[in-house]
Amino acid sequence: MQIAMVAVDGIFDSGLSALLDVLGTANAVRLQGEEAPPFTVTVVGADTEVRTGNGLTVATVPAEELPHRPDLLLMPATGFKTPDEVLAAVRSPANAWALELSARLAEAGTPVGAACTGTFFLAEAGALDHLRATTSWWLGPFFRSRYPKVVLDESRTLVQDGQATTAGAAFAHIDLALWVVRRHSPELADTVARYLLIGDRPSQAAFAVPTLLAQADPMMTAFERWVRARLADPPPLAEAARELGVSERTLQRTAQAVLGMTPLDFVQEVRLDQATFLLRTTSLSAEAIATRVGYRNVGTLRALVRRKRGTTLDALRQGGSGAD
Structure with a gap:
């Protein structure tokens, strides 16, 4: 399965690594006789590298050089916390490519997923219009006012509607990654959860x-x-x-x-x-x-x-x- 993972400058370190680690673990512990194909992840950026929110450098494949249409697009969170910072990142000309890529793939029917503040990119691109979605609980009011076409339910950790799947705050990236694995093999997802000691967190309400x-x-x-x-x-x-x-x-x-x-x-x-x-x-x-x-x-x-x-x-x- 070919996965394109969008990375912009200021990306949330733990969000990116959680997605990569869960998918990598799934490849490593694949069950004997497992028919589902392995996960091939391409980290896509505007150029050949991005800097994370904590200043680390991550190698990326420029979006214009993406060699194939992916089977799934994932948008991790940015490291920004306030509504103004999140909106500035979403509307930055430097990140216009991410919106264009999200909109184009979603319109073509490619499944898309995002977690935490990454959901703002999908919403800005129109990929969540008229769909149920979730986001970080503390950004719920701002998200709701800016994207009235999205049916927001920030009480949920994970929401899947149509071809879009969204996850809540920060470490809900793990839930999003497990959802990717579970779509292709529930048994493999359960194995990964046991290896990584991942529990079940159905709601963000207890933390709001x-x-x-x-x-x-x-x-x-x-x-x-x-x-x-x-x-x-x-x-x-x-x-x-x-x-x-x-x-x-x-x-x-x-x-x-x-x-x-x-x-x-x-x-x-x-x-x-x-x-x-x-x-x-x-x-x-x-x-x-x-x-x-x-x-x-x-x-x-x-x-x-x-x-x-x-x-x-x-x-x-x-x-x-x-x-x-």
Whole structure:
């Protein structure tokens, strides 16, 4: 299988290496009698080398010299963290070739994949229009506002829709690489996962910080502060809208547009965030913590943690995030 891996200056070192390491491991541990072809990866750049975000030099094949149409295009993340930095990289004339290549291959029906900030390149190229996708959770509001044609679900670690597959933050590159292997051999993917001790992380929700998400919009920032100040006894949302100087409908619409969730869903995320903080930093009982975050019955909090985080209060207290 011929894979073209796009590399631009400032590429995220771990993202690039994770993709290469997982695919390389798959080639190394191929099962006896495995019929799926090995993975041949060509790192493609604007010229013959790129510099990673940490200053390492990586040899690349110039895009114009790519000898064949690849079976798959992968776009690792850049090392940039803020929306302005990510957008500057995506719109840089020096990276126009990456957008052109992504758009051309996607239009021709070539499967494409990206992780973390690399998803912005596919979205900018139009390769994700009208498809479901995910990205780094902290860039969700910015992504949603810039690419309204993309159906964003940043709660997921991996989303596959049509010929496009996107992965979430940073080390979700591993999930993307395993998806590539699994498309051709589920048995080989399981073997690679065992060799590399790769676990299952179906959701980014446990790592999303409500305060950071809300900072994408002044109204949501004010709403987040309003919620936190009234966690123990939250009044109706109509009161929040009134104090923020907007209609309840405007509050609903803004939350959906910026955060991809209803105001009530966001309130639950803030409650879970605070409950997790209290579990890990205090000796308060689960019952006392439930009361502090606005639940009269600890069972309600337990059910919410199980549904939203896929884990338990005890696991959160111990610092874990996986179900037990």
